[in-house]
Amino acid sequence: MSSTSKQNRGDGCKRAKRSRSLLPEEEADQRGNTGGGEDTLKKDSEADQRVNVDGGEVTLKKGPWTKKEDEILVDHIKKHGEGNWNAVQKESGLARCGKSCRLRWFNHLRPGLKKGSFTAEEERLIFEYHFLKGSKWAHMAALLPGRTDNEIKNFWYTRSKKRQRAGLPIYPNEITSKYSFNGSQESADILANESSQSDETENFNMDITDLDLKDYKFCPDMLPPFFDSQDAWIRHRYLISSSSASVPEVFDQYGQYPMLSTPFDPILDTNLLHGYDNPIPGFHAASNISSSEPIYGSMSFELPSFQSSPTQQCTWSGMYVSPLPSFESVDTPVQAPPIESCLSVPVPVPDSPDWSHLIDPIVYYNSDQNLEGTSIDSLQANTESMAPNEADISTQWNGLDYDQCPALSTRQINISRWFHSEIETSLDDIYGDAFNDQLPADSSFDKEDNLNQKGLALPNAVLDSG
DNA sequence: AATTTAACCAACCGCCAGAGA
DNA sequence: ATCTCTGGCGGTTGGTTAAAT
Incomplete structure (x- = not known):
């Protein structure tokens, strides 16, 4: 709908009403x-x-x-x-x-805006984030590249009203049950006041990924400044290596979001720091929990999926051609995380081509491991020329050597809890034979063992802010 | 075909925080 | 310390369009 088709609302500015044929x-x-x-x-x-x-x-x-x-x-x-x-x-x-x-x-x-209907994945994220954090539209926009806070806000109000009219709870059962206290049936009952399980929300149920994350740590400095580094929800999504010493310039002049320092959120953080599955919205409690406290137990992990805004694509992935025009004033390239400590892996999503350039799980590795040198460099070389196009990426990944990216060898990596309709989708599925061809033909080949042999053992405790 | 309702959307507002004078 | 300016955010309004009656 073009803006020019709109009439101005009566917001105090006394103007004659126009006919819509103007x-x-x-x-x-x-x-x-x-x-x-x-x-x-x-x-x-x-x-x-x-x-x-x-x-x-x-x-x-x-x-x-x-x-x-x-x-x-x-x-x-x-x-x-x-x-x-x-x-x-x-x-x-x-x-x-x-x-x-x-x-x-x-x-x-501004360039890079994504128009059109919200996808199911986007909707899930919006509802989940709203459930956890409330009306933080700008934050949500940071997680939904190409979407504006205003757009998300409109979407939210429309959908929430619709659900209310239908007699449904605002939040899908999958969300409320997911974040209810373990063992608290009362809480679950209260929250799980939804009559039906619909297809649209069935993918909320997640499982722990098989990704080995021992060497992946949380580095607050690498977070988009928008987000609260104390926030376990965010920490969960942005695991990065502690070997990253430098702080990249996250937002250029096109960055939509200010350098906010989000205050510690006792509502979410208290709960999340005790376990990802256990927060209760609205539960206010003072927390002295250290931000360095690892998160164990029922917390599920996934590859850090940095949902960069269009303006951040080149910043964080370090490989995409910026969709932005080369305005003189914004030509200054943004600083990417050092390649020695970070790899950015584009993940095409077969069923959602629009997301192919948005989902950037950033795979960081510990430089102590045997992954330095040419393998990383060559991976970088491989990825640098990638276009944010699903087909292109799929094709170019054909040349990727298994050894060059151990994270890719791990099956059932949960690429993105919110952005992928197939929760159990593995990278094998995504990349298909092109990827499997890199693996030994032996059907008994154990990728996990193989990783261990490479000094990439699979740990459980993950978040170590050092 | 006309009317009503729902959904979508752009744009506005007030409030607020940060920077600088 | 105070004031002003600037810009960001969340809430809200109301016009337009699509769908339903």
Whole structure:
């Protein structure tokens, strides 16, 4: 739906209602002639809505953007980069406040935005994250590349209302039961107030992956700054090697998300640090649990699946061609994690081609292991030229040597709890024969043993923040 | 065919935090 | 320490479209 088809809402700006048959240009004209002194906008907004031009006060436009306005905004950002949004109006002549320009850019104009319906995986993540963390739309957007917080928010409200109307609990049973206390049947009963098991949520039930994670540690410095390094949910998703000493520049000028320092969340962290399966939403408790405390027990692990935003793809995976245009002001390459400590493995998802370039499990290895040198370099060489295209990736992985990426040899790696409809999908399945061809023909070949022989034994305790 | 309802979506608002003067 | 500016976030509104009646 184009923005120009929208009418402005009656938010205090007294403007004549338009008929829906107006052309965009007509809409723009009409909008431009409205507003003014009759505004009931409060103080904070008034400053946004009026600017001084040639000594006089000009009322800024509101409402849907026209194509021409979009072009002006895009052109300005191409020339000057993002930021300083209030200057956009002054320099470009756009009769839009800085906030409006920023919103328009981030939600509609910036490169890499993913349009279209939400996938089941996206929906799962949204519901799960909301269950755990509440209305952190921007955080969710960070986990759903190409999606905007606004889009996610709209989706959430629509879906949650729909479920409520249908007499269903807001959260699917699979989520509530998953995060209920172990052994707490009461809690489970309360939460599991859902009448039916539907296909749409059946994949919430996860199992522990077989991935050997002894050498994969959690390194808070490598987290997107958006996330709380104390957050076990996040820690669970972003296992990285403690050998990573440097802190990469995560977000470039296109980064949607600020360098937030999310405060410690006693609700989630207390629960999660005691075991991934055990949090109870709304359970507030002071926690003195050390962030370095390993998580054992029922916690399930998966390959760290960094759901980078489009702007972060090249940052974290270090291999994709950025979809962004080469604006002069944003040409400065972002720093990727050192290859010595990190490998980024693109994982195409056969049933969800759109996700193929989004799911970037980052496989970090311990440099103490026998994985240094040419094998890593060659893997990097292999991956650097990869395009975020499923077919391309599948093809190019054909040349991957088993020895070069031990993590890939582990079956039933849970690539992404939320982003893959096939929970038990192994990389073998993903890469098919091209991958299996790398393995010994002996049917009794034990990959785990093989890993052990390579000094990559499979541990249980994983999170060691060192 | 007309009307009503639901779903989707863009855009706005207030609030707030951080940076800088 | 205080104020102002800027920009980010979450909540909300209401227009448009699709589906249902």
